[in-house]
Amino acid sequence: MSFYEPETVVCNGSLFRLYITKEQLDKRVSELAREISRDYKDKKPIFIGILNGAFIFLADLMRHVSIPCEVDFFKLSSYGDEKVSSGHVTERKDLDADVEGRHIVLIEDIVDTGLSMKYMVDRIREKNPASVTVMTLLHKPDATKHYVNVEYVGFQIPTLFVLGYGMDFAQEGRNLPQIYVIDDEYEKKF
Numbered sequence: 001m002s003f004y005e006p007e008t009v010v011c012n013g014s015l016f017r018l019y020i021t022k023e024q025l026d027k028r029v030s031e032l033a034r035e036i037s038r039d040y041k042d043k044k045p046i047f048i049g050i051l052n053g054a055f056i057f058l059a060d061l062m063r064h065v066s067i068p069c070e071v072d073f074f075k076l077s078s079y080g081d082e083k084v085s086s087g088h089v090t091e092r093k094d095l096d097a098d099v100e101g102r103h104i105v106l107i108e109d110i111v112d113t114g115l116s117m118k119y120m121v122d123r124i125r126e127k128n129p130a131s132v133t134v135m136t137l138l139h140k141p142d143a144t145k146h147y148v149n150v151e152y153v154g155f156q157i158p159t160l161f162v163l164g165y166g167m168d169f170a171q172e173g174r175n176l177p178q179i180y181v182i183d184d185e186y187e188k189k190f
């Protein structure tokens, strides 16, 4: 079996370079799953993936979680097809699960300004869960505009635009098994 693992990719006219490898992702995702399995033992958490970006991270995470748990999805959009957030969150799909009295772990691909995650935490709190915590694969702490407490972070990164492992640029690139970062020097040439 072979994976599509180039060193650079061109996505919608922008050049991206390899940033976080498959090996680094596998290692960190299994560490996060071990931590959550330890912290949520006997709590039967519901993992709520925020679509679209979180689907690959959540799928990989779940395979390493060793305690009883459930999964559901919420769909938001805030980026449109741009590289910067539109500043507005649109709800595209609500939950199916009844979260009242349950322990909820919100799962994101990336927390950038914090707008989407803050919206999600407030939205879930309205439904009276027993607890709500946040896990994100990537966090851009310098980009924070809306503070939200992020308990579990895979990798902290600078304020750079990334692609792959579920994350897109104008809907493309989600299928890349590794994470790529935009090459700004290449951008400036055009």
Ligand code: IMP
Residues within 6 Å of the ligand: 053, 078, 079, 085, 108, 109, 110, 111, 112, 113, 114, 115, 116, 117, 160, 161, 162, 163, 167, 168, 169
């Ligand atoms: P926030 O609401 O500004 O925190 O942005 C969160 C959402 O924007 C994430 O769930 C992603 O879908 C998207 N996003 C933020 N940064 C990036 C990036 O660097 N690449 C791709 N998508 C991103």
